[in-house]
Amino acid sequence: SQQGEEDPQALSIQEGENATMNCSYKTSINNLQWYRQNSGRGLVHLILIRSNEREKHSGRLRVTLDTSKKSSSLLITASRAADTASYFCATGANSKLTFGKGITLSVRP
């Protein structure tokens, strides 16, 4: 299985701090994507990084990808209470996504 594994499983930070979440996977990928899910809702696509890319930015988000270590990180800078959610990494290959278990991020106001 190439399921992503995120760590930590849960993260609690103060508003304004940065949040770093990590994801590791097992097999070859075409791309890696990060999604956010608010409780009981669908998923929102945050950012996609292709296997030939090493770093990507989108607003307060920064994602890195190290294919030699089969790992990725998502950094959310200057966190806000509204960032409180579950975050999933998903590895893409053969047109399918395989999701990790997710990280629960709590941002205290």
Next chain:
Amino acid sequence: GAVVSQHPSRVICKSGTSVKIECRSLDFQATTMFWYRQFPKQSLMLMATSNEGSKATYEQGVEKDKFLINHASLTLSTLTVTSAHPEDSSFYICSARDHETRSYEQYFGPGTRLTVT
């Protein structure tokens, strides 16, 4: 843009009955749609890949006769849970890929909470 809707958002049904869940891409065409299942505080598990005009491809361990998928048009896929049992209670989420952009990104619906009593 790239909005996916699901209907219904919540459904409660009795054991033994069938339930149909619709997934629609509202502002784009989707040759491929995906159906996932999510248990509380767990990850999404891919159930099947739905291709317009052809049979769905089911993941290992997913009963195709129990979870019927029909992708009749470029904007609509349906999942029918047949002879539902309490263990089928779950959060079902669909997603779609944009046919025109061929992007790897999947656009997710808001999910359907199924409770079987």
